[in-house]
Amino acid sequence: MRKIVAWGNLGRRLADALAENEAIWITDRVDLxxxxxxxxxIVSTSIAPIYAYRELRALLRDCDSLCLLGxxxxxxxxxxxxxxxxxxxxxxxxRCDAFVxxxxxxxxxxxxxxxxxxxxxxxxxxxxPMIYDNQQTVENIxxxxxxxxxxxxxxxxxxxxxxxxNGIS
Numbered sequence: 001m002r003k004i005v006a007w008g009n010l011g012r013r014l015a016d017a018l019a020e021n022e023a024i025w026i027t028d029r030v031d032l033x034x035x036x037x038x039x040x041x042i043v044s045t046s047i048a049p050i051y052a053y054r055e056l057r058a059l060l061r062d063c064d065s066l067c068l069l070g071x072x073x074x075x076x077x078x079x080x081x082x083x084x085x086x087x088x089x090x091x092x093x094x095r096c097d098a099f100v101x102x103x104x105x106x107x108x109x110x111x112x113x114x115x116x117x118x119x120x121x122x123x124x125x126x127x128x129p130m131i132y133d134n135q136q137t138v139e140n141i142x143x144x145x146x147x148x149x150x151x152x153x154x155x156x157x158x159x160x161x162x163x164x165x166n167g168i169s
Contacts, residue, residue, distance in 0.1 A: 002065040005056075005084060006040075008074030010101060015040070015069055023069075024059050026052070026083070028076040045079055057087045068098035068126070072115035073107065081121045088125055097128045105135045 004023040006015045015023035025040040041059050045052045060066070068084065070077060088096055100122065103111040122129055 007070040011070030073103040073111035
């Protein structure tokens with residue numbers, strides 16, 4: 001059975017685009033009142049990482065294939081990937097695909113550094129990573145068009161959602 005694990009707001013939006021009610025969302029939020037309405041299984045890393053790990057391991061017990069969705073530069077990406085890597089090994093999940101994004105250049109060096117670390121971690125265990133470069137996409141879209149940044153970003157998310165839906169369904 002394939003399961004989807006998402007982290008960050010982008011991961012949750014991509015899971016929404018896939019209409020996956022059984023998705024697992026890893027978050028570092030303390031207030032989960034808005035999140036609980038979504039129907040996701042929620043694993044919160046805000047309290048104690050060991051509890052989050054045990055919960056994720058239990059949720060993935062009957063899983064044989066995993067799909068990861070999220071932004072490599074989100075604050076909890078590295079923690080989420082570390083947990084996922086351990087669970088993959090311990091639960092003997094052999095297949096792990098991922099659809100993740102890199103930050104825009106205007107988001108700063110800190111996010112770029114965080115994304116690079118998360119990307120290196122992901123490549124250690126992911127069977128088929130699809131790493132989507134937001135900056136390159138916006139540059140390609142805006143060349144030769146009158147599209148503003150907001151329209152370009154909306155287009156990027158539309159493309160990501162359709163590729164995710166087509167690529168991992």
